[in-house]
Amino acid sequence: MLSILTILIIGIPWIGAMCIWLLGDRHPRVLHALATAFALLAAIATLSVIPFSTSQPVVLIAMGGILGDFTLIPDGLAIFIAAIATVVGSAAVIFAIDYMGQAKQLARFYALILFFIGAMAGLALSGSLLFTFFFWEITALCSYALISFHNDDPRAVAGGIKALIMTQLGGVGLLGGALLVYSYFGNYQISSLLTHYQNLPPVVLGLMGFGFLVAAAAKSAQVPFHSWLPDAMEAPTPVTALIHAATMVNAGVYLLARFYPAFKSISGWSIAVMTIGVLSALLAGLMALAANDIKRVLAYSTISQLGYMFYAVGTGAIFASQFHLFSHAIFKALLFLSAGAVITALGTRDLGQMGGLGKRMPFLQVMFVIGALGLMGLPIANGFFSKELILESGLETGPLVFYLIMLFSAGVTALYTVRLLYLIFWGESRGRTQPTHDGLPAMRVSLIVLAFGTLTTWLLAGGFSQLLASTLPFHHLEAGPTSTMVKQICLAPTTWIALGVIALGCATWLVRTRFTTLAEAFKPMLEAGFGFDALNRQIVQGVKRTAAFVQIAQTGQLNWNVAGIVTGLVVILLVVLRGA
Amino acid sequence: MSLSLFSIAFIGVIGLLGIGFYGLMICRNLIKIVIALQILVKAALLGLIAAGNLNGQINLSQSMALTVIVADTIVAVMGIALGVQIRRRIGTLDVHELSSLKG
């Protein structure tokens, strides 16, 4: 029974994708209904597996030979990510009913979203590294296809290709790790790596650890691989909320959390993870201060919050990082979907055209404020508890400098969040168009559900920690009820320091006129993205020049081609003779 | 020096392979290229039969050699037909001019 349910978690969205694709574009209402139904069914399947989660494989299909065994292990880490994928996925699909409305090629959109949801659940549930890689690649493909969904817009296509190339290059690290595991242990199973990692020679373990780190950093858009996420904002907003806020970008954090017991012994690995997290949190937070596009601000904010999660994994606080992943998925999806509603109401993404909309869009204002509470980490919202846990563990285990930088980033987070709220809803109205609606019905449904989640999911912390501790035998986590955690957080001095910094951040906005000279000095650097975009462009130019140089070898003449073949034969013979 | 039958045959195989590849790289006429391909296939056949002789399993190698002969004849036929058509349509059989896959 459990194995069937687990397979259904992946199977239902995929069957839905197939049905919708075959149905075509002719009946939009049917497509909306079908997509919602399949997404909700998948969510129900996932939620019903949660009480039965175990660390043993529930599905084991021997694929034979080089492919190894296909296993699905619904342990705490996996099932909660699958739950996020399916539940937030359902919210995004419900939102898309009104967002996409009567758009063209709806079948392609829904099919890709459902395909993605299934692949994300499969990525988390898979117990075999090779199949984790396959699902990883499928999510990257769906992400590319959905970013470039409006494929007549050159910016969307460019954004999609950039995302694809950067995440795929990172995926090479994952494949390399999978093949190394196979060559040393004879199978691809994650459990064999976590049990026997001491048997690997240190060099190999180090290669694997840093390879996985690169794959995770590229997928989660961390510095220096972060520039694809702001450009991916050309995607339709439900796609952004689902893929680039709640699920796919969390795959990197999931990977690091899953393999933490094996890699923490590598010298320099934890520090590297922490450094990447700290840099991303700080730089992305600063870049969010200068962005003028609603979704770009939220994209930078996602990079920054993912930096917090990386920092937590680096310090060893696996539960804190996963709890923050959970909270962030919900409040970020809420923020993105609210932003999507604002965008459809006004027809623009430019912050310079908004302002003073609080009176005309009260519902969206409330939704945004709730999401902002989570983002800033104020009490009542789930972001408060998870962020405080991270900061506490950072103070205990990590270097003090990093803690101070993260504290500063929390203040910066508060600052750009207040800036965003102010520029949209308060202050003087700069826009010329009136908002056409205050949240259409389907939009309101998903927004209310997500807002409710933001305010209440911190209550699940006790059960969540119990789930993780009991089903993750290699991680040695401690479980505790929610009340203990709440008491611990409320009494810790770090919490009050953090709240003070956040209040300082909010207050800075109110006295912003005093800082204009400082802001103007920093603005060009922030808008240029600290030089990372220029670096990307240079790399692309370098590759193009190399390709043009190598093109000389393609003469199109048979004799040269045969000469190439014979050269290849000679090289192969040399290699074989050397080996023999 | 008394070499076994097999060694002599393999000297022949390697020599024919070298001549065949040399022909593929030197010749400019398409028909000559097909001739060089035929020489390569003769080398393969010789190798098969000599190995069968060495092994004692001459009948197995004969069956394989029959398949190779069929395949190689078809390759020769297709190559020649292509050559004839290229001569009719494009007008030249010089492989240096037939480089539309350049770049």
Add this chain to the structure above:
Amino acid sequence: MLFGSLIIVILIFAIEAILAKQLITSALWLAGVSALCSVLFFLCGAQLVAVVELSVGAGLVTVLFVFAISVAGDDTLDATPVPPRSLIAILVAFFILLMGWFIMPISSSPVSAISNPPLAEVLWQERGLDLIVQVVLIFSGVLGLLGLLAEIKPPLDASMAGEVGAHRQRDLHALESQISNSQEAGQ
């Protein structure tokens, strides 16, 4: 002795086939290579393959080449090859040396006796799949050849079609005017 001299003659014929100036000569040298190979096969004990090779290699393929040369013309081309001769010589020399080094040890290793079933049994039972593949190959070769050698029909002339259409329009107009005239007359 006979074997060794046969091999040397085969190699000489092959070199002549590559270096010949005229295509017909080249094809004839190739026929010689085929014939001598067939003798070699016979000496090795593979009688069936010897006969097939003689008729196919020295007969069928040579006739095909002669046909092709008669159709395609026998132009002698400029002999300078594009990859420089030295590069080609080095590559071929390396290749021969490495292959020799690779394969020569095999001939001195002792070989145990393995069963040698009669030819018919091997051909039809053990390698039956090969025969099916050969039949498919021959079919596809014939179809490909027919496709390659087919003539392309010229498309129906566009102006001609236009003219035909114009004629029909004129006839229709004439018919319509007749009908309307008769109607008027009739009223």
